[in-house]
Amino acid sequence: MVVFPNPTTEQFDVKTCKPVNRLTYPAIPLIDLSKPDSKHLLVKACQDFGFFKVVNHGIPMKLINKLESEATEFFSSPQSVKEKAGPPNPFGYGNKNIGRNGDVGWVEYLLLNTKPESDYNKIISSFEEHPESFRCVVDDYVRAVKKMACELLEFMADELKLEQRNVFSKLLMDEQSDSVFRLNYYPPCPELQEHEIKGGNLIGFGEHTDPQIISVLRSNNTSGLEISLRDGSWMSVPPDSESFFINVGDSLQVMTNGRFKSIKHRVVANSKKSRMSMIYFGGPPLNEKITPLASLLERDEESLYKEFTWFEYKKFSFNCPLSHNRLGFFEKISSRY
Ligand SMILES: C=C1C[C@]23C[C@@]1(O)CC[C@H]2[C@@]12CC[C@H](O)[C@@](C)(C(=O)O1)[C@H]2[C@@H]3C(=O)O
Ligand SMILES: O=C(O)CCC(=O)C(=O)O
Numbered sequence: 001m002v003v004f005p006n007p008t009t010e011q012f013d014v015k016t017c018k019p020v021n022r023l024t025y026p027a028i029p030l031i032d033l034s035k036p037d038s039k040h041l042l043v044k045a046c047q048d049f050g051f052f053k054v055v056n057h058g059i060p061m062k063l064i065n066k067l068e069s070e071a072t073e074f075f076s077s078p079q080s081v082k083e084k085a086g087p088p089n090p091f092g093y094g095n096k097n098i099g100r101n102g103d104v105g106w107v108e109y110l111l112l113n114t115k116p117e118s119d120y121n122k123i124i125s126s127f128e129e130h131p132e133s134f135r136c137v138v139d140d141y142v143r144a145v146k147k148m149a150c151e152l153l154e155f156m157a158d159e160l161k162l163e164q165r166n167v168f169s170k171l172l173m174d175e176q177s178d179s180v181f182r183l184n185y186y187p188p189c190p191e192l193q194e195h196e197i198k199g200g201n202l203i204g205f206g207e208h209t210d211p212q213i214i215s216v217l218r219s220n221n222t223s224g225l226e227i228s229l230r231d232g233s234w235m236s237v238p239p240d241s242e243s244f245f246i247n248v249g250d251s252l253q254v255m256t257n258g259r260f261k262s263i264k265h266r267v268v269a270n271s272k273k274s275r276m277s278m279i280y281f282g283g284p285p286l287n288e289k290i291t292p293l294a295s296l297l298e299r300d301e302e303s304l305y306k307e308f309t310w311f312e313y314k315k316f317s318f319n320c321p322l323s324h325n326r327l328g329f330f331e332k333i334s335s336r337y
C-alpha cells in the first residue's frame with residue numbers, strides 16, 4: 001500500500017464537517033440555479049477556480065438514488081461477475097489500474113461511452129442478468145446531467161457575451177459528441193487509519209485535470225475529493241450528495257484562451273466509509289478543432305495554444321500518465337513542469 005505524506009490538506013471536523021481552520025481556505029463557489037445572479041457567479045468561479053458546486057439543479061433525487069443503488073449492487077457483486085465487464089479498453093470495469101500508463105489507485109470503476117452506437121450495452125449485458133434497468137437508469141441520468149451541463153455552458157456563453165449561446169453546448173449536443181460516463185467506487189481502507197493518524201493519505205484517484213469540456217460530478221456523502229489551489233496546497237471538498245460539483249476541463253480552458261481554468265483534483269481514500277461517485281465528462285466530437293473562440297480574443301491577443309483536434313488531444317492524453325500536464329504540450333510558450 002502506497003501512503004503519501006500530506007501536510008497541506010485542509011482538515012475537516014468529523015462532526016460538523018466544517019474546516020478546522022476557516023481562515024486559510026477559500027469557500028467553494030456556490031451556484032444556485034434558482035437565483036438570477038448565477039450566470040455572473042459561475043463565470044467568476046470558472047475564472048478564479050475552474051470548480052464550483054451547483055444547488056437547486058432540478059435533477060430528481062429519485063433518479064440519482066436509483067443510479068447509486070444500481071451501482072452499489074454492481075460493485076458489491078462477486079469479483080468474477082464484475083470482471084466480466086473488464087478489463088477496461090478503455091471502457092468497462094477496472095480495478096486499481098487507471099488508464100494504460102501505470103497509474104494505480106484505491107478504486108474500482110466502470111467507464112462507459114455514452115455514444116448511441118457504443119458497445120456500452122454489451123458491457124452491461126456482460127454482468128447483468130436483466131441489463132435493461134441498469135441501462136435505463138444510466139441513460140436517464142446521463143440525459144439529465146447532460147442537459148444541466150448544456151444549461152451551464154449556455155449561461156457561460158451569455159455572460160461572456162458570445163453571439164452564439166450554444167457555442168459550447170452544441171459540442172455536447174452533437175450526435176458525435178465524445179462524452180463518457182464513469183462510476184467510481186472507493187472501498188474503505190481500514191489499514192489506513194494508522195497512517196491517517198500520522199497525517200498520511202492513500203491515493204484513490206491520482207491528481208489530474210479532466211481533458212474534456214466540462215465534468216459533472218456527484219458523490220455520496222463520503223469525503224475524499226480534493227482540489228488544488230493556486231498556491232499548490234490541496235483543499236478537501238466537503239461532500240454533498242444532493243449537489244453537483246463542476247470541473248472546467250482542459251478543452252474549455254483552451255476555448256476561452258486560458259480565461260477559465262481546468263482544475264487539478266484528486267481523490268484520497270477513506271479508512272471507514274466507501275465513496276461512490278458518478279461523473280459525466282462532456283466532450284466534443286473527435287474531429288472538432290479545439291481552439292480559442294475568435295470573439296473572445298481581444299485586439300492583438302494571440303492564441304496561447306497550438307491548433308489541435310479533440311482526437312489529437314485525446315490520443316496524446318491517453319498515452320500520458322494521470323498527473324502529466326497535458327495541455328503544456330500544446331501551449332505555444334510551454335509552461336511544462
Ligand atoms: C491515465 C489516464 C486515465 C485517463 C486517460 C489517461 O491517460 C489520462 C487522462 C485520464 C482521464 C481523467 C478524467 C477521466 O476520468 C478519464 C476517463 C478521461 O477522459 O481522462 C480518465 C482516463 C481513463 O481513466 O481512461
Ligand atoms: O471520484 C471522484 O470523486 C473524482 C474522480 C475523477 O476525478 C475522475 O474520474 O476523473
Ligand SMILES: [Fe+2]
Nearest residue numbers: 208209210265
Ligand atoms: Fe477527474
